[in-house]
Amino acid sequence: MIELKNIHKVYRTKNIETVALDNINMKVEEGEFVSIMGPSGCGKSTLLNIIGLIDNPTDGDMSVCNTHINGQKEKQLAAFRNKNLGFIFQRFHLISSLNVLDNVELSLIYRKMSGAKRRKLALETLEKVGLSHRAKHYPSELSGGQCQRVAIARAIVGEPQLILADEPTGNLDSKMSEEIMQILHDLNRDSKTTIVMVTHDEKLAKQTDRVIRFFDGRQVN
Amino acid sequence: MWRTTFKQFLILIRRNRFFTFVNLFGISFTIMLVMTIQVTFESHVWPGGPEKNNDKMLFLYRTVISKERSNSIGGVNQRVIEEYILKMKTPKSIGFCSHSDWSNISPKGVNKYQVKMTNAAFMQIFDYKIIDGRIYTEKEVKNSSPVVVISESLRDDLFGKESPLGKTIDIQNTAFRIIGVIKEVPNNCKTSKSDIWYPYTIKKHDLPMLDETGVCSVVFATDNNDNSKAITEELRGVERKIEAVLDGEDVMLPGPYDSLDKYFAGYGDPRYYKGKTVNLLWQIGKMFLVLLVPAISLIALNLTRVQERSEEIAVRKTFGASSMGLIKQILFENFLLTLIGAVIGFVFAWVTLEFFGDILFSELNGNNVTINLSIITFFVCLAISLILSIVSGFIPAIKMSKLKPALVMKGGEL
Numbered sequence: 001m002i003e004l005k006n007i008h009k010v011y012r013t014k015n016i017e018t019v020a021l022d023n024i025n026m027k028v029e030e031g032e033f034v035s036i037m038g039p040s041g042c043g044k045s046t047l048l049n050i051i052g053l054i055d056n057p058t059d060g061d062m063s064v065c066n067t068h069i070n071g072q073k074e075k076q077l078a079a080f081r082n083k084n085l086g087f088i089f090q091r092f093h094l095i096s097s098l099n100v101l102d103n104v105e106l107s108l109i110y111r112k113m114s115g116a117k118r119r120k121l122a123l124e125t126l127e128k129v130g131l132s133h134r135a136k137h138y139p140s141e142l143s144g145g146q147c148q149r150v151a152i153a154r155a156i157v158g159e160p161q162l163i164l165a166d167e168p169t170g171n172l173d174s175k176m177s178e179e180i181m182q183i184l185h186d187l188n189r190d191s192k193t194t195i196v197m198v199t200h201d202e203k204l205a206k207q208t209d210r211v212i213r214f215f216d217g218r219q220v221n
Numbered sequence: 222m223w224r225t226t227f228k229q230f231l232i233l234i235r236r237n238r239f240f241t242f243v244n245l246f247g248i249s250f251t252i253m254l255v256m257t258i259q260v261t262f263e264s265h266v267w268p269g270g271p272e273k274n275n276d277k278m279l280f281l282y283r284t285v286i287s288k289e290r291s292n293s294i295g296g297v298n299q300r301v302i303e304e305y306i307l308k309m310k311t312p313k314s315i316g317f318c319s320h321s322d323w324s325n326i327s328p329k330g331v332n333k334y335q336v337k338m339t340n341a342a343f344m345q346i347f348d349y350k351i352i353d354g355r356i357y358t359e360k361e362v363k364n365s366s367p368v369v370v371i372s373e374s375l376r377d378d379l380f381g382k383e384s385p386l387g388k389t390i391d392i393q394n395t396a397f398r399i400i401g402v403i404k405e406v407p408n409n410c411k412t413s414k415s416d417i418w419y420p421y422t423i424k425k426h427d428l429p430m431l432d433e434t435g436v437c438s439v440v441f442a443t444d445n446n447d448n449s450k451a452i453t454e455e456l457r458g459v460e461r462k463i464e465a466v467l468d469g470e471d472v473m474l475p476g477p478y479d480s481l482d483k484y485f486a487g488y489g490d491p492r493y494y495k496g497k498t499v500n501l502l503w504q505i506g507k508m509f510l511v512l513l514v515p516a517i518s519l520i521a522l523n524l525t526r527v528q529e530r531s532e533e534i535a536v537r538k539t540f541g542a543s544s545m546g547l548i549k550q551i552l553f554e555n556f557l558l559t560l561i562g563a564v565i566g567f568v569f570a571w572v573t574l575e576f577f578g579d580i581l582f583s584e585l586n587g588n589n590v591t592i593n594l595s596i597i598t599f600f601v602c603l604a605i606s607l608i609l610s611i612v613s614g615f616i617p618a619i620k621m622s623k624l625k626p627a628l629v630m631k632g633g634e635l
Contacts, residue, residue: 046627054539055627075543082541095533097232102225107540109225154540 001162001194002028002051007060009046009217020046021057022217030161031192033185035205038214044198045166047214051196052085052164053077065161082110086155086193090167092147094139100126100150101135107158125157126150129183145176152183156193163187165197169204181207223553230554237526241558244522248562251515252605253569255508259601260574262504264409266484271347271406271413277445278346279452279477280412281306282438283491287471294490295434297474299421302437303428305459311451312441316343319437323392323417325379334375334416336392338424344370346442347413354386354401362420369397372416373405395423412440431463432470441477452477512609519613523555527617534621535629544622551621555614556607563606 009021021043028034036044049055051064062069065084072080086107094103104122126132129149139147148168155163165184169177181204187193197208205211213220234241267275284301286293297306302317309315318339325332337343341359349356353376357368369390376385385399397419406414429435441452456474463472475491476482485500527534534547542550 049627052539055625075545078538078541078543078546081539087539093532093536095229095536097229097236097533098225102228105225106537110541110543110546115224 001030001032001065002026002196003063004051005061007047007050007057007062009043009050009055010058019217021050024060024219026212026219028194028196030194031188032210033188033195033197033208034210034212035197035199035208036212036214037199037202037205038220040200042214043217044214048164048166048196048198051162052087053081078110082107082158084161086158086160086163088148088151088155088163088165088168090170092139092144092151092171094147094150094154096139098138099135100131100137100139100142103139103150104153104157106154111158121157122153125153128156129153144172145179148172148176148180149183152180152187156187156191159191161194163193163195165195167198167200169199169201177201177204226550226553227557230557233554234558237529240522240526244519244558245562245565247515247518247522248559248606248609249565249569251512251609252563252566253573254511255605256566256570256601257573258508258511260570262484263597266480268407268409268411270410271349272410272480273348275480277443277447279312279441279443279449279479280438280483281441281456281474281477282483283475283486283488284434285471285473285475285491286432286434287473288432288469293434295436297437297439298429298431298433298435299437300428300431301435301459301463301474302439305462306439306456309441309452309455309459311448311455313444314342314346314442315439316340316346316442317421317437317439318343319421319435320415321393327378332378335414336417336419337415338421339418340421342442343440344418346440349406349413350404352402352404353384354399356401356403356418357420362422365420365422365425367395367397367419367423368400369417369419370401370403371399371418372403375416376402392417392419393424412438432467439477449477449479508605512605512612516609516612519609520616523551523613523617524620527551527621530621531624531629534624535626538624538626547622548615548618551618552611552614555618556610559606559610559613563603 004024004026007021007024008019011018011020024047036047038044046055050057050062053064053069065080067080067084069077069080095106098106101119101122104125105118108118108121123132123135126135129152131146131149131153134142134146134150139150142150148171152168155165163184168184169180172180184195184197185207188195195208197204199205267273272278281297284295284297296319297317299319306317307315316339318337321336321338323334323336325334341357341362344356352373354370356370357366360366361368369392371379371385371390379385379390380388385402388399389396390399391397403418408414443449443452453476456477460472460474464470473491475486475494478486479497481497481501482494485497486494534542537547537550538544
């Protein structure tokens with residue numbers, strides 16, 4: 001599903017060169033639920049962004065969803081993300097000017113699909129995360145847990161092969177965190193969706209199939 | 222996608238009211254300004270009234286006679302008209318007139334009226350609306366019959382609402398019989414406008430010499446095939462014929478001009494007139510300058526808005542929006558906003574022309590000017606809106622499309 005070979009990421013400014021990722025080699029199998037752990041600034045999110053094709057590695061070779069990525073154009077990457085990847089963020093990143101239903105529809109509007117079908121799929125997905133009754137509400141009218149469930153609905157509505165979750169429970173209390181983790185586990189189990197999750201929480205990481213640990217931009221296990 | 226974009230646009234303009242107000246004010250004020258200029262321009266070039274068919278007319282109203290270093294610029298000489306121009310074959314018909322004023326002293330005070338001395342064709346080429354009686358015939362012109370046609374306002378001043386037909390009026394020491402009344406001609410119909418029309422043959426005077434300029438102006442009616450080129454060629458031939466008779470003088474009969482040329486050339490020295498294309502480009506250039514100021518302000522405003530919307534754009538990119546798709550979205554939103562501004566600007570322009578038209582058209586006596594907020598104006602307005610929206614939205618859209626989602630998600634700067 002995911003294969004990274006010799007991935008490097010270096011941030012350069014005029015005076016400073018910061019190595020964010022140093023020679024990362026890893027594989028994630030199809031249907032796996034993998035968590036990435038490590039202290040702040042160790043490169044977890046950078047790695048997730050690179051796997052999610054929203055950031056480029058400085059060097060290295062990679063394939064995502066069994067597709068070799070290097071050298072693809074921006075438009076192709078956008079279409080690839082839209083079709084194959086789903087994202088969940090710690091801070092939800094819902095669009096405040098759109099209601100819940102429109103937020104969930106977001107990834108579908110970049111596909112060739114009728115408005116009615118989009119709406120139907122979005123409502124069905126909201127039903128799955130238990131928020132269909134909030135379809136017409138705006139993000140500001142929801143609790144943190146509800147926002148994250150909307151974000152999950154947005155990530156899965158397009159039935160992606162891979163979900164990338166960047167500290168999905170980081171802004172939630174423990175009860176809400178458990179609820180969100182349950183949804184992710186159900187998704188992994190029922191739809192065989194591959195999930196890569198960045199977390200600080202050892203307890204949550206242990207619930208996943210495999211834990212990959214990072215320190216100072218390097219894989220340590 | 223567009224439905225969602227439209228919905229979001231409506232929410233955005235409602236939420237950020239200050240931004241919406243400033244944006245709409247800038248757009249509508251600019252469009253009002255441009256439309257007012259456009260309407261003023263149109264009312265000069267296509268004034269309607271008796272000149273509504275001026276696309277089938279050519280005008281000759283200047284003569285330049287040069288010899289060595291001396292030049293003489295004036296109107297068209299009546300001898301040139303009678304001996305050369307009226308003999309031209311290509312125009313469908315040829316009208317001409319000279320102008321003067323008549324002051325009528327009455328117990329109410331002194332009123333000044335415009336007088337036109339014309340041939341019969343002049344009265345037929347223009348689409349005068351006769352509300353009583355008739356216009357004079359070629360025979361009456363040839364026989365120097367003392368007949369006169371007056372305007373509606375002159376009739377009202379002299380006779381009230383009763384018909385003046387058959388009554389006698391003393392103008393410039395000649396007693397005329399009134400044979401017709403013409404609906405008031407709008408003030409912007411400068412070529413056809415008058416209060417009094419009578420045959421040019423009434424006033425007997427010696428014709429000027431060929432090497433003199435005159436006081437007349439000529440209007441050529443073109444045929445349906447628009448034979449303007451042939452008329453122009455023939456007029457060049459007239460120049461050569463006159464020069465052949467004269468003793469080394471150069472004769473220039475500029476034009477004949479169509480309405481656009483006539484507007485741009487005005488009464489300046491025709492030797493330096495660069496043609497309508499150059500003038501039109503210059504006019505468009507000035508209009509762009511007018512548009513540039515609000516466009517720059519809107520660019521600045523939109524850039525600020527891009528900053529505010531960076532999270533949304535990052536999310537859209539993450540979920541599959543391409544850069545081109547985002548550019549289209551921003552331009553679409555901008556176009557919608559500009560379109561609303563254009564509609565408001567259209568209303569502003571209408572109000573301005575309705576209530577401040579007298580000031581705008583002061584050189585034409587303000588009142589009685591036909592103002593057309595025509596379909597052309599509307600499309601010009603639409604085109605300007607489109608240009609304004611593209612100009613003001615393009616740079617922000619490009620900036621937005623280049624945004625790096627990973628950086629925004631981390632909370633970094635754009």
